[in-house]
């Protein structure tokens with residue numbers, strides 16, 4: 001399928017990311033309960049893809065709750081609240097739900113049309129942010145093809161199409177400006193090793209995967225020209241929540257004077273969240289840490305600490321790049337003012 005997530009005759013269809021890279025299969029979700037399960041189990045994941053799932057989920061609910069008596073708006077609102085609460089950190093999920101709900105007075109067809117508009121916009125937005133971020137990476141780089149470090153999966157699988165940080169990597173590769181990607185495996189669910197590696201291999205982009213704990217050391221050892229990551233929520237002051245492990249990369253990049261770029265759509269910026277301290281961090285089942293590929297790797301009864309995300313303070317971020325702006329510390333950087341390396 002061309003898009004990671006889409007609408008098809010009364011169903012939400014999405015690539016089942018749990019099965020990759022072993023199998024590429026499609027899920028056909030016809031009920032809101034199934035969609036919520038797909039979100040919580042990370043069959044569909046990544047902030048922009050979650051925004052699309054949220055909007056399509058409301059469309060699915062409106063479709064199912066339209067009968068001879070018309071549209072049961074209260075039932076749709078109940079479903080919408082369940083969908084928005086499925087994962088708390090990525091603001092895009094609640095944002096997609098809200099956007100689709102805004103069309104509810106127009107009926108199920110209007111809700112679906114709004115969800116489809118969100119999907120249609122996604123690739124254009126991602127390509128535009130990627131181009132801008134690639135330009136900035138070149139500007140900050142050493143003037144030869146770049147070695148980029150990335151974390152988690154921010155590619156077409158994490159969006160409707162193209163990707164954000166991985167879109168930037170695609171942009172650089174297409175221009176002959178990319179030497180190599182180092183992708184963290186991204187414990188515990190291996191979005192880097194399973195999904196980013198799959199996408200990079202699909203595109204023929206040179207890459208290596210490393211254990212998360214090797215990432216900061218790769219930066220300190222001079223193997224990286226820029227770190228480029230995505231985001232799940234960007235607070236008004238520029239503090240950024242992203243996949244757990246991002247913070248350690250930012251600290252290492254700051255210490256080594258390596259540019260650290262966040263690439264995200266405007267919809268990931270949440271002006272209602274003042275600082276990173278206000279971002280709810282999803283904590284997931286400890287079994288994701290104490291088990292590996294279905295096998296226990298810790299003694300029975302071991303308790304785990306399993307935050308799905310961390311928050312990188314704005315002062316460690318060289319720039320946040322969106323489809324419209326380059327922001328430093330939450331403030332738009334005028335086009336004529338070059339963005340310096342982290343101090």
Ligand code: MRU
Nearest residue numbers: 045046047152154158230231243
């Ligand atoms: O738990 P996940 O896999 O949904 O986490 C995804 C990330 O942290 C991504 O980096 C982020 O959503 C940006 S995707 C363009």
